[in-house]
Amino acid sequence: MNLVFIRYFLRVAETGNFTVAAERCHVTQPTLSAGIGRLEEEIGARLFDRSRRAALTAAGQKLLPHARAMVEAWQAALAEQRSSRQHRLLRVAIGSTLPIQAAMQWLATAQRRLPFDIEISEGTAAIVMERWRRGRCDVALFPVREPIAVATAVQILREPYVLAAATGHRIATRDRWAAFDLAETPFILRADCEAHEEAQRLLTIAGVRPRAVLRSANEERCAAAVLAGLGVAFMPRSLLRPGMAAAEIREVALERRVILAWRDDADPDTAAALRDAATADDRLAFAR
Structure with a gap:
C-alpha cells in the first residue's frame, strides 16, 4: 500500500473536495482520483460517496483513524532517524x-x-x-x-592555474605573458601547490628560474604578499582574492581538478x- 495514497485519502477526508485536496497535495485531480481508486481496490470498498460532496462512507470512516496513525508512525520514524544522524x-x-x-x-x-x-x-x-x-x-x-x-569520487571543479598579481603590479597590465618576460619578476612560491614541480620544470625549459621572495605553505600569507605587491604567484583561479589580477603564462598551461x-x-x-x-x-x- 502506497503511503502517498493514504495522504490523498486524508486530504479528501479533511476538505470534502477532490479538487481542493489535489491542490493541497500539489498534484492534478486525475492523479489524486487515481490514487484513491487504487486505495479502494486494496481495501475492497468505496471510501467516499462521490454524490454527496466526497463524504466518507462507512468503510472510509473505519479507515480514517488507521490512516492517521500510519502517517504519524511514519513521521515518528523519520524524526527518530534524523535524531540519530545528528550525533x-x-x-x-x-x-x-x-x-x-x-x-x-x-x-x-x-x-x-x-x-x-x-x-x-x-x-x-x-x-x-x-x-x-x-x-x-x-x-x-x-x-x-x-x-x-x-x-x-566525483569531480566538482576544474580550473586553470594563473599568474596572480596585485592590480597595481606591472603583470596586471596584460592578460598573457611569455616566460622570458618574467625572468626578473619576484615570485611568491606556494609550497604545497600540486603543480609546483611541473610549473618549475616548464619555466626551466623556457630558460627562466624565478627568484623567490617568499616560500610558504600558508595560503593566506602568500596571498598577503601578492596583494602587497612583493611578487606574483602561480595559483589556481579559485584562490584569487579581490585586489588581484590574473594572467596566463604562455609556456605554462596547467590545470587541476577538485575531487x-x-x-x-x-x-x-x-x-x-x-x-x-x-x-x-x-x-x-x-x-x-
Whole structure:
C-alpha cells in the first residue's frame, strides 16, 4: 500500500473536495482520483460517496483513524532517524590549497540538509588522498592533476592555474605573458601547490628560474604578499582574492581538478547531501 495514497485519502477526508485536496497535495485531480481508486481496490470498498460532496462512507470512516496513525508512525520514524544522524561524527579531510571559505560553506550547507557532527583535518593533496584511500577519513575534498575514475569520487571543479598579481603590479597590465618576460619578476612560491614541480620544470625549459621572495605553505600569507605587491604567484583561479589580477603564462598551461570522495561504506544519504551541496555552490562548481 502506497503511503502517498493514504495522504490523498486524508486530504479528501479533511476538505470534502477532490479538487481542493489535489491542490493541497500539489498534484492534478486525475492523479489524486487515481490514487484513491487504487486505495479502494486494496481495501475492497468505496471510501467516499462521490454524490454527496466526497463524504466518507462507512468503510472510509473505519479507515480514517488507521490512516492517521500510519502517517504519524511514519513521521515518528523519520524524526527518530534524523535524531540519530545528528550525533553521527563525520571525519572530513580537506586539501590545504583549496579556497577555505568555499570549503567551510560547503560543509555548512551539507550540515543543514542532513545534520551530522564534523571533525575537520587538513593536509596537502597527497596526504588527504592517502587518508581517504586508507579509510582514515569519511569524506575527502582534495585537488588532483588527473581525473579519478572510482564510484566513490566525483569531480566538482576544474580550473586553470594563473599568474596572480596585485592590480597595481606591472603583470596586471596584460592578460598573457611569455616566460622570458618574467625572468626578473619576484615570485611568491606556494609550497604545497600540486603543480609546483611541473610549473618549475616548464619555466626551466623556457630558460627562466624565478627568484623567490617568499616560500610558504600558508595560503593566506602568500596571498598577503601578492596583494602587497612583493611578487606574483602561480595559483589556481579559485584562490584569487579581490585586489588581484590574473594572467596566463604562455609556456605554462596547467590545470587541476577538485575531487569529492567518500568511504565505500559511507551512508548514501550523507554522501548525497555532501555531493549536492558541493555542486550547488558556484564557488566550488566551476561556473566561471
